[in-house]
Amino acid sequence: xxxxxxxxxxxxxxxxxxxxxxxxxxxxxxNMFWYRQDPGLGxxxxxxxxxxxxxxxxxxxxGYSVSREKKERFSLILESASTNQTSMYLCASSPVKLxxxxxxxxxxxxxxxxxx
Amino acid sequence: xxxxxxxxDQVNVAEGNPxxxxxxxxxxxxxxxxxxxxxxxxxxxxxxxxxxxxxLVKGSYGFEAEFNKSQTSFHLKKPSALVSDSALxxxxxxxxxxxxxxxxxxxxxxxxxxx
Numbered sequence: 542x543x544x545x546x547x548x549x550x551x552x553x554x555x556x557x558x559x560x561x562x563x564x565x566x567x568x569x570x571x572n573m574f575w576y577r578q579d580p581g582l583g584x585x586x587x588x589x590x591x592x593x594x595x596x597x598x599x600x601x602x603x604g605y606s607v608s609r610e611k612k613e614r615f616s617l618i619l620e621s622a623s624t625n626q627t628s629m630y631l632c633a634s635s636p637v638k639l640x641x642x643x644x645x646x647x648x649x650x651x652x653x654x655x656x657x
Numbered sequence: 658x659x660x661x662x663x664x665x666d667q668v669n670v671a672e673g674n675p676x677x678x679x680x681x682x683x684x685x686x687x688x689x690x691x692x693x694x695x696x697x698x699x700x701x702x703x704x705x706x707x708x709x710x711x712x713l714v715k716g717s718y719g720f721e722a723e724f725n726k727s728q729t730s731f732h733l734k735k736p737s738a739l740v741s742d743s744a745l746x747x748x749x750x751x752x753x754x755x756x757x758x759x760x761x762x763x764x765x766x767x768x769x770x771x772x
Contacts, residue, residue: 545700574759581666583747583764584701599759631700645691646760648700 544568545649547632553655560619562652564632571636573615574646575599575607578629590615622656629653659684661750663763670738670770678733678766680748689751690731691760692722696744704746707731718742738770 548563566573572591576584576599586599588607596607604626608616615634619626632649660683670676682688689708693701705716712724722733733746746766752759 576762581764584762586759589759633701645703645706647703648693650700651698653698 545632545634545647547630547649547652549652550650551653551655553657554619554622555657556623558619558622558656560622560654560656562617562619562630562632562654564615564617564634564649565613566615566634566647567613568634568636568647569612570634570647571612572634572646573609574633574635575605575615575617576631576633577601578631578651584631587617622654624656627654627656659750659752659761661748661761661763663746663748663766665766666764667767667769670768672740672770672772673737676735676738676742676768676770678746678748678768680731680733680763682729682731682748682750684750688731690722690724691749691751692716692720692731692733693747693749694718694744695747695765701747704733740770740772743768743770 545566554560574589575587578584585601587601587605588599590596590609593609593612606618630652633646635646662681664679691706692704694704695701704720705714705722707714707724715721720735722731724731748763749760
């Protein structure tokens with residue numbers, strides 16, 4: 542079974558703090574994604590990566606950065622946390638791009654972040 | 658621009674009755690369509706997908722979805738709802754212009770199944 546793990550289920554931080562959210566997948570997937578989930582807005586893509594050291598901006602990258610130094614690990618960084626970044630953060634991974642028979646993203650359990 | 662719409666924020670169904678959760682899409686070319694489910698305080702779980710082939714797709718937990726090209730819809734269905742089906746359901750379409758397999762999600766539909 543594919544397993545995507547996230548370093549924390551719940552996190553409370555103060556405004557201005559630097560926040561690291563870690564995601565690890567154990568299936569050797571090339572693609573990894575960070576989303577935030579807010580009520581009524583669904584999932585919005587923050588950043589994604591389709592290879593080590595590669596990253597691309599998603600729909601809402603402002604205030605975030607990412608790091609992918611190893612294939613299995615994709616980190617989301619909030620350089621200076623703000624209250625409007627309070628949200629549920631979901632990490633996902635998927636196998637080789639453009640492989641039609643394997644087109645599925647697998648999600649981690651999520652990190653609920655509260656910024657005070 | 659590619660997009661997905663889930664017109665209902667909430668669907669209420671009695672246990673044992675059939676359920677439908679609606680999804681419409683707008684894409685260029687042939688769509689890759691997905692349904693995911695999220696139980697409380699959990700991540701998203703994959704239910705089913707349509708890539709090509711038979712318009713009726715069967716997935717996990719007895720769910721199925723029908724791809725209708727003329728109506729640009731991909732509604733999720735189940736013949737007999739269970740209380741344990743109560744969850745948040747997301748429809749998604751793959752962005753075919755993006756090599757990284759990016760998905761575009763609808764806003765989600767809360768399904769409530771009452772005994």
